[in-house]
Amino acid sequence: MRRRQFATVGKLAACALIALWSLAPIVLIVTSSLKPENEIFAVPPTLGFSPTLKHYAALWERWPDFFAALGNSLIVTVGATLIALAASIPAGYAYSRFQQRWVQASAFWLIVVRLIPPIVVTLPLFPLVNALGLADTHLLLAVLYATFFVSLGAVVMRSFFDQVPRELDEAAAVDGAGRWMTLIRIIAPLGAQGALAVAVFVIVFAWNDFLFAFIFSATRAKTAPLVLSEMVGNFDGVDWGVLFAAATVQLAPILVFVLAAQKHLVAGLSAGATKG
Amino acid sequence: MREALATRLGMIAPAQALIAAVIAGPALYLVWLSFHTSSYGAAAVFVGLENYARVLGDAYFWRALANTAVIVLVVVHLELLLGLAMALLFASGVPLRRVMLAVVIAPYAVSEVAAVVMWRFMTDPDVGHVSALLRAVGLPMLEWSVVPAHGMVLVALLSVWLHLPFTFLILYAARLALPTELYEAARIDGATGWQAFRRITLPLLIPALLVAALFRLIFAFRLFSEVWLLTQGGPARSTEVVAVYLYLEAFRYNAFGAAAATGWLMVVGSLVLAAPYLWRLKRAARDAA
Incomplete structure (x- = not known):
């Protein structure tokens, strides 16, 4: 009996440790973005603080760039997702x-x-992209992000389509539907779970990526992570409050999305890892 | 039949076209680049293997390669160990399972930049909470901007934090797929928890462990953003990794040929590091067949 209690306590302690490791950095940033300056640096971190939106106001005032970049991130993410799905579903x-x-x-x-x-691909692409006038465009970033998930996307979609009985294809063929029509009308809707899983991967990658945005965007197509990195790079005068507000704004939507789509993420990962 | 061929081609064409235009084609051009000397905008001259010789003769390259190998091996094996432990913990039943799953997955949603903001703040020597904690228990602080080894420790911590959800999910899914009858049979035979782990869980999870290790080894070898955003490879190029070396060669020193050669060495390097696992996986697949 004592042994079982001991195991339960051990398990709870392990869960608490995992939660601390996983969440502490996130919680610290989000709560600190709502704290007045003097409380940001309090040791240990305060929990009962009176929340303020002044850092968000300062962010709005001093970094208009950041909000334009959020818009760019959204355009690029949506574009990348559509391209990736359009290529990986038929494949x-x-x-x-x-x-x-x-x-x-x-x-x-x-x-x-x-x-x-x-990063290896960025080298030969760099002169090419400049020659084509594609540097610093939303289209370029969307295509780059989509391409790097087309392989996984095709593999995940294949394993989901493998679950759809072939009799459905045959029945559609008997009814005179061509392959494309069969795919679009009958099979693709049944593989929607797979498409969702692929979408989750692409969305997280496109929304969060730093590397491609860093090399291929300058002003017009600058994404939110890139502006965030510029704020970090402001070495001497890091305004932690504003930085936390920006990090929170960049993080919050994708975090909510990932947690909501958790089921699809898990399904997609196991389909991609076991079949790939 | 001709219609069928056109359909097949048409269906795989978009994916193949993207891959060809963005990855495969440029990679071929990269081969050409690596045998030429060219700075951006200037005419290229064929130089044979000179670029490779130059990179392989550069002490900074070797340091970057050593840094990468150490970080990658530490990070990936730490992830496998922690991921496996967590997968087993979750499989044995945890309170509020769904909530705990969400908790573990959360870092997957965090961008490298936001993660750097978090960890930089926590380990800031003056105001960071982790620094304060380390000071309180009398441990040395992480002076990541001054001491190269500390910078690498921070990069490794950050990488594990960001990628543990991925490793965990692969191992957890594999653990859930193991048949429960095996464990019942083992219990009836009087096996202890440790024996069940040693004789059933571990051998059956080997393929999943290998897959996770392969994925992570190959991807971790590309490590760039974390290092770039934390130390930019400094101080004095001491914390550079291969991807940062490549970036500097190309975009700061304007040596595209050398950078191209580095690119191919990078591909080879990640394959060499992954080779033992690939070989084991092939053997495991053959044994299973």
């Missing part, structure tokens, strides 16, 4: 239904190519 369907060797080889190719790190 996933083809890889699930067509067993020809060249089709399957092209699926393998998608995975192999992903061994090349994104």
Whole structure:
């Protein structure tokens, strides 16, 4: 009996430790963004503070750039998600239904190519993008983010389409529907769970990425993480309150989204990891 | 039949076109670049393997490679260990399971930049709460902007924090997929918890552990943002990792050829690091077949 109690206490302690490790940094930033200056630095951190929005007001006043960048992040994220889905849904369907060797080889190719790190690709892309006049555009960033998740997207979609019985395809064919029509009208809606999982990956990546935004955007297409990094880079006069407010604004929507879509994230990860 | 071929091609074309235009094509161009000397805007001259020789003869490259290897190996194995422990804890039942899952997943949503803001503040020598805690218990502070080793410790901590949700989720999903009958049989046979772990859980989780390790080794090798945003590779280029070295060669020193060579060395490096796991995974797949 004592042993069981001991185990329960141990388990609770482990959970508390995990929660502290996982949440403390996030909670600290979010609460500190609402604290008056003198309380931000209180040790230990205060919990019963009187919340103030002054850092958010200061952010609005001093960093109008940041809010424009949030808009850019939104455009780029939506664009990347649409492109990634438009490319990986038909590919996933083809890889699930067509067993020809060249089709399957092209699926393998998608995975192999992903061994090349994104930063390596930025080198040859840089002059090319400038020549094409695509530097610092929303389109470029959206295409980059989409491409780096097309491989995983196709694999995840394939494993979801594998669960959809082929009899449905055959029935549609008997009714005279072509492959595309079958995919769009019948199969794709049944793979919506998979599409959601792919969307979660792309959205998190596009909303949060620093590397591509850092190299390929300057003013027009500047995303929120990039402006945030400029605020961090203000070495001498880091205004922690404003910085916390900006970090909170950048973080809050995606955090809420990820927690709401948790189920799809887990499903997508297990589909991608076991089949990929 | 011709219609069917057109359909197949059409369905895989968008994905393949994106990959070809953004990754595969540029990668081929990179091969060409790595054999030429060119700075941005100037005409290229063929130099054979000179770029590779230059990079391989550069002490900064080796330091960056060593830093990367150490950080990657520490980070990935720490993640596997913690992820496995947490997966087993969750599988054995935790209070408020759904809430706890959300808690563990939360860092997955945090951008590298926001994470750097958090950890930089917490470990700030003057005002950070972690610094205050370390001081209170008499431990040395993390002077990450002055002491290179401390900078690397902070980068490693940050990486583990950001990527533990991913590793955990893979291992947790794999653990949940194990048949419960095995554990019942083991209990009836009088196996202790440790024996069940050693004889059932661990062997059956090997494939998932290998997959997680492979994913993370290959991705961790690309480490750039955390280092760039924390130390920019400093002080005196001591905390550079390969990706930062590559970036500086290309965009600060304007040596695209050397940077291109670094790019290929980076691909090779991540494969070499991942090779033992890849080999084990292949063997595990063959044993299972």
